[in-house]
Amino acid sequence: xxxxxSCASGGVFRPGVDSLDEPPNSRIFLVxxxxxxxxxxxxxxxxxxxxxxxxxxxxxxxKESKGIAFVKFARSSQxxxxxxxxxxxxxxxxxxxxxxxxIAQSRSSxxxxxxxxxxxxxxxxxxxxxxxxxDLREKFKVYGDIEYCSIIKNKVTGESKGLGYVRxxxxxxxxxxxxxxxxxxxAILAEPKNKVSESSEQDYxxxxxxxxxxxxxxxxxxxxxxxxxxxxxxxxxxRGQEAISKRLSVVSRVPFTEEQLFSIFDIVPGLEYxxxxxxxxxxxxxxxxxxxxxxxxxxxxxKLHGFQYPPGNRIGVSFIDxxxxxxxxxxxxxxxxxxSGKNVGYAKYADRISANDAITTLHGKIxxxxxxxxxxxxxxxxxxxxxxxxx
DNA sequence: CGACGGGACGC
DNA sequence: CGACGGGACGC
Numbered sequence: 132x133x134x135x136x137s138c139a140s141g142g143v144f145r146p147g148v149d150s151l152d153e154p155p156n157s158r159i160f161l162v163x164x165x166x167x168x169x170x171x172x173x174x175x176x177x178x179x180x181x182x183x184x185x186x187x188x189x190x191x192x193x194k195e196s197k198g199i200a201f202v203k204f205a206r207s208s209q210x211x212x213x214x215x216x217x218x219x220x221x222x223x224x225x226x227x228x229x230x231x232x233x234i235a236q237s238r239s240s241x242x243x244x245x246x247x248x249x250x251x252x253x254x255x256x257x258x259x260x261x262x263x264x265x266d267l268r269e270k271f272k273v274y275g276d277i278e279y280c281s282i283i284k285n286k287v288t289g290e291s292k293g294l295g296y297v298r299x300x301x302x303x304x305x306x307x308x309x310x311x312x313x314x315x316x317x318a319i320l321a322e323p324k325n326k327v328s329e330s331s332e333q334d335y336x337x338x339x340x341x342x343x344x345x346x347x348x349x350x351x352x353x354x355x356x357x358x359x360x361x362x363x364x365x366x367x368x369x370r371g372q373e374a375i376s377k378r379l380s381v382v383s384r385v386p387f388t389e390e391q392l393f394s395i396f397d398i399v400p401g402l403e404y405x406x407x408x409x410x411x412x413x414x415x416x417x418x419x420x421x422x423x424x425x426x427x428x429x430x431x432x433x434k435l436h437g438f439q440y441p442p443g444n445r446i447g448v449s450f451i452d453x454x455x456x457x458x459x460x461x462x463x464x465x466x467x468x469x470x471s472g473k474n475v476g477y478a479k480y481a482d483r484i485s486a487n488d489a490i491t492t493l494h495g496k497i498x499x500x501x502x503x504x505x506x507x508x509x510x511x512x513x514x515x516x517x518x519x520x521x522x
Numbered sequence: 523c524g525a526c527g528g529g530a531c532g533c
Numbered sequence: 534c535g536a537c538g539g540g541a542c543g544c
Contacts, residue, residue, distance in 0.1 A: 151537085162535050186538060199535060236536070243536050257529065283531060294529065317529075324531055 151184070152237040155320075156207040156251065156306065159214055160235040161200040164226050169200075171222055176202050179216070180209025201235055208310055210234060211251065211303035234302070251302035254309055255321035258282070260291045271297045274311060275304020278504060296321055300470070300504065377403075377428045378451040383416035385444045395440060396420045401427030419451065426468070470504040 151158055161172070169187050176182060184203035187196050204210040211234065218232040234246040258267060267280040278298040282291050299305045309318045381392065392405045405420040422428040428450070436448040 160536065184538095188535095188537070191538095197535080199537090201537070231535080233535095238537065241536095245535095255530065281531075283529095286532070292530090294531085296531070317527095319529085322530070325533095 151203060152235075152239070154207055155237065156234045156246075156302075157205065157210045158201055158203045158235040159210045160233045161202065162231040163198055163200055163222065164228070164230075165196045165198040167196070167200075167222055167226075172200055172202060175217065175222055176213050179204065179213040181205035206306070206310060208303050208306035211301070211306045215301055215303055248302055250323055251320065252278075252300065252305045253296055253298045253321040253323075254305050254318050256295050256297065256312075256316040256318045258291075258293055258295050258316065260293045262291060262293075262295065264295075267295050267297060270316075271308055271312065274299070274308035276300040375425055375429060376450050376452055377422050377425050379420045379422075379428055379432055380449050380451050381416070381418040381420055381446055382449075383440070383444060383446040385441065386416040387418065387440070389418075391440075392418045392420065395435065395438070395446075396431055399427050399431040399434065402431075416446075420448075429468070467505055 163172075167187075169185050172185050172187070173182065176185075181204060182202060183205055184201070186201045188199040188201070189196050202210075202213070204213065214232040214234060217230065219229045221229050234251060236242045236244065236246060254271075256267075256271075258270075262282065264280045264282055267282065268277055271277060271280070276299060278300055280298075281296045283294040283296075284291050297305075297308065299308065305320065309320065312318050379396075381396075386409075387407065389405060389407050392407060393402070396402055396405060399422070401423045403421045403423050405418060407416070407418045409417075420428075420431070422431065432448045432450065435446065437445050438448075439445055
């Protein structure tokens, strides 16, 4: 590229190859079974967008699959959604291991390190100097769940430099912001600030456990290896004043049985019970699902709202405010919601100080190679906007 | 004459 | 553990 010798025969410029990473982060890297054919990949990944290329890597001589594949999408948001939805799934019932899905490293980078969410969820934008963080949030919340917004300011005068960051919960949301926001924002992915010192991740973990003992919160972390297959679409339509709780209301134009309801929601660990409520005056299905904890309910709502069951019919899932959520802004238990990659967790602290302490200590730290997100789980008093915290 | 292009975080 | 083919190229 930089040699003066132009493009002779050696270091060729191959448009076909270089376009593999155009636009950036539009190609996914898959670890799959050696027996999964390309047709299955096409079938399972085409719901996420326009597939431009599928390549199952094979041994040059034996032609046997190496259990690796690349799928190129037209857009980065499509690749991100495919990753978010398909990682951890089994493509076939007789597969022994769930598949892994990552955004592929660009070919020119040469690195084989997994691309982490940290690098895919924060965007860097140019904004009018008059913008506040709240203005920024208002402009960019339509693209997804914002974890935080920040603006670069002069440290002495406090005046904006016209540059800002928006951190989303999911890579697909950051990608959609970049793809769809006004061009005047010049939105791009932000370079990670701290070139990760993953060395002390074990320390953070033990710190967390110590704090846990000190303030007696309950922390539950779940591993959701098993996910299901929905072409989840508008997962973002429920950022209203919803009260988070362990109970979910399920509605459908098509009636369902208790067994069917159970089989759907049992996908998420922690299901306590479910029941169907028949409305004799309509043919709609209505049910109530309850989990043992809020984290499971949050995750279930996130994964199953908009799920097609039966195919072609989307079910709606929303929280039922039954008071089971012990969050309290003036009183006792403060809930903290944790997100670590594909895991979600939930903790209760005795007071706001302890909760804030946990947040400042843990938020953004790298645990097991994944960036922790720690937020207050509920804040019904906010007059402006509340965010949905689910991933 | 008259408005384009620029762009990085308190450790 | 689990990372890079195929095709055909400018008058």
